[in-house]
Amino acid sequence: MTTETPQQSPATRTEVPGIQPGASGEAQLEVVGVDKTYQARRGEVHALSNVNLSIGRGEFISLVGRSGCGKTTLLRILAGLLPPTSGTVTADGQSIWRGGKRNDEAFEHFGLVFQDANLFPWYTVADNVSLPLKLRGMGKRARRARATELCELVGLPGFENAYPRELSGGMRQRAAIARALSYDPTILLMDEPFGALDALTRDKMNLELQSIHAQAGATVVFVTHSISEAVFLADRVVLLTPRPGRIRSITPVPLARPRSLETETSVEFQTIVRELRHELDEE
Numbered sequence: 001m002t003t004e005t006p007q008q009s010p011a012t013r014t015e016v017p018g019i020q021p022g023a024s025g026e027a028q029l030e031v032v033g034v035d036k037t038y039q040a041r042r043g044e045v046h047a048l049s050n051v052n053l054s055i056g057r058g059e060f061i062s063l064v065g066r067s068g069c070g071k072t073t074l075l076r077i078l079a080g081l082l083p084p085t086s087g088t089v090t091a092d093g094q095s096i097w098r099g100g101k102r103n104d105e106a107f108e109h110f111g112l113v114f115q116d117a118n119l120f121p122w123y124t125v126a127d128n129v130s131l132p133l134k135l136r137g138m139g140k141r142a143r144r145a146r147a148t149e150l151c152e153l154v155g156l157p158g159f160e161n162a163y164p165r166e167l168s169g170g171m172r173q174r175a176a177i178a179r180a181l182s183y184d185p186t187i188l189l190m191d192e193p194f195g196a197l198d199a200l201t202r203d204k205m206n207l208e209l210q211s212i213h214a215q216a217g218a219t220v221v222f223v224t225h226s227i228s229e230a231v232f233l234a235d236r237v238v239l240l241t242p243r244p245g246r247i248r249s250i251t252p253v254p255l256a257r258p259r260s261l262e263t264e265t266s267v268e269f270q271t272i273v274r275e276l277r278h279e280l281d282e283e
């Protein structure tokens, strides 16, 4: 299998495993020939095979695929939480793994959000949101001002002094997103951030994430089990196929922005969702 990335229009859907179109504009994240094998007690698990992906600055990428196809593994490699067995990942031209060791410098501009909001229960929302700023040495007043601004941005105005136990699941995820945005990341990695929310809250969070993405301008890689959520949010949907995890296809989503819930009733939206579901069913 080749690791070359041919020149193709980003509007072209590709179905050749391991070959993806260059992202529109300048590439910010480059994944080249990434392989991951876990050494498990039951033997080796080949989780990812020859993954190649070029993600443009400010682009929104959704990663979808069946359970166990390697979505989280890929995201954790991008996040610097897991070294690849082979291959390279670069962010803004800097290699994020060097000889199996994480290059901390490359991660200064990364924000992470997981399914569990992971807020500290003994801290207020403002303190949780501004914790990364405290760790970076920012003074209390500036932190407080930034936390207030971020609570506004993610739809939590007035909740700065609340504790996590006083928030709903959706509100806790908003606080987690605010925390991830606190130091202006240029790359936001999200692993099923809305997976535990009910359908209505999830719709609302998708609309909000879309507007946060538009305002913050960060590049986003978003893992989800939901094809419609993936299509609603993304500029391109990357479909992974399991055993071992490989890119099966990359689908551009040329729907106008901002998207609303009505977008989901459009023929274009439904056609993309149907085709992706069909591909999943074929596996």
Ligand SMILES: Nc1ncnc2c1ncn2[C@@H]1O[C@H](COP(=O)(O)OP(=O)(O)OP(=O)(O)O)[C@@H](O)[C@H]1O
Binding pocket: 038, 039, 040, 045, 046, 047, 065, 066, 067, 068, 069, 070, 071, 072, 073, 074, 225, 245
């Ligand atoms: N720490 C680990 N040790 C051994 N095998 C692992 C480990 N983590 C993941 N795997 C295996 O690697 C493969 C990919 O797992 P991964 O969690 O990346 O998939 P996923 O697509 O995110 O799944 P899901 O949608 O269920 O979250 C699976 O076969 C899984 O069992």
